[in-house]
Amino acid sequence: MTEPAYLEDSYQKEFEADVVDAAGTDVVLDRTLFYPSSGGQPGDTGLFVVNGIEYKVVGVRKKNGDIVHELDREGIKKGDTVTGMIDWTRRYRFMRGHTACHVLSYVVHQETGALITGNQISEEKCRIDFDLENFDREQMKTFEKKTNDLIHEGIDVITKTLPKEEAFQIPSLIKLKNVLPPNVENIRIVEIDDYEIQACGGTHVRNTEEIKGIEITKAENKGKNNRRIYFSLKD
Ligand SMILES: [Zn+2]
Numbered sequence: 001m002t003e004p005a006y007l008e009d010s011y012q013k014e015f016e017a018d019v020v021d022a023a024g025t026d027v028v029l030d031r032t033l034f035y036p037s038s039g040g041q042p043g044d045t046g047l048f049v050v051n052g053i054e055y056k057v058v059g060v061r062k063k064n065g066d067i068v069h070e071l072d073r074e075g076i077k078k079g080d081t082v083t084g085m086i087d088w089t090r091r092y093r094f095m096r097g098h099t100a101c102h103v104l105s106y107v108v109h110q111e112t113g114a115l116i117t118g119n120q121i122s123e124e125k126c127r128i129d130f131d132l133e134n135f136d137r138e139q140m141k142t143f144e145k146k147t148n149d150l151i152h153e154g155i156d157v158i159t160k161t162l163p164k165e166e167a168f169q170i171p172s173l174i175k176l177k178n179v180l181p182p183n184v185e186n187i188r189i190v191e192i193d194d195y196e197i198q199a200c201g202g203t204h205v206r207n208t209e210e211i212k213g214i215e216i217t218k219a220e221n222k223g224k225n226n227r228r229i230y231f232s233l234k235d
Contacts, residue, residue, distance in 0.1 A: 002067040003031035006044075007159075007188065010095060010203035013088045019080045025071045033086055034060045036067045040119040041098050041202050046086040050076055057084070090123060091203070096211045096233055097121040099157055099192075099204045100147070101128055104214065104231065106196040107146045108132075111139065117226065125217065125232050132227045135219060143229070144216045154209040155193045159200075161186045172197050 005015060017029035027048070034057060037043035043060035048071065056072040076082065098121055105116045105128060114132035164180070167173050167187040176187065176199055190200045192208065205211060213234035220228040 001065040002028060004067065004201075005031045006033045006035050006203055007201065011206075014083065014085045016081060016083055019076055019078050019082060021066070022076050022078050022080075025074055027069045027071060027076050027082075028066045029069070029082060029084070032060075032067050032069070033084060034067065034069055035086075035091065035094075035203055036060045036062045038062060039200070039202050040101075041094055041121050044086045044091050046084065048076065049083045049085075050080050092205075093123055093233065094121050095203045095205050097126040098202045099208065100151070100211045100214050100231070100233065101126060102157075102190065102192055102196050102198065102200075102204070103150050103208060103211070104128060104143065104147045104229070105198075106192065107143050107150070108229075111142060111146070114227075125230050127228055127230045129222065130227045130229070131225050133225055135227055140216050140219055140229070144214065144231075148213050150192075150195065151208045151211045151213055154207055155195065156207055157204045158191045159188060159204060160191075161188045163187075167199070170197055173199055 012033050015033045017031045019027055020030050021028040034044040035041065037060060046057045048055040048057060055076060057069050058072055059070040061068050101119045108114055108130055112132055114130040116128055117131050118129040120127050164185060164187050167189060168177055187199050188201055189197060190204055191197050214231045216229055216231045218230040222228045
């Protein structure tokens, strides 16, 4: 099991770790700051340095409890010590987009009762899918304004890990009871003040102000009761 060190502090950019497995261009470390592609957030990219030689990390994925880094070339061996550096500009943008998804989901849920059914973040744009029958242009403007109002309120974003019994006491998390594998003991949750509480294994900014603002660029119908909203981050 790779220790997912990015969960402790999503603002760490550089680390040292030991190689526990290496096969071709795939490398597994004992711990990593590289976020693996999951939950609509792309995997990090960046660099490994071993004995003064640089390797590009081009993809990161989860595999059976391990986090596998895909490199641009072979050469790293089991037992090597790696200095890892994530591409911070790219990751920070994902942290802003990901946290913005939480705020926008909260607003849409407050306004319509709809639940989020999926999301995808990229460097250029983000999208969220909602279980919603109808929406119109006016509503889009309301969603955008209310989301930006919350962003500019400067609300602290807090992540913590709770024993599952405690997490199930939180109304918005009770639905997890039926979907979580029984062997899960603890649940990582993210709180945006009292507004939004969700189970989430992603990387978030510390305060909503860091998102700076969003612009809703497009809304689409994706079949019955499925509406998709695209947004971009202000600069
Ligand atoms: Zn999240």
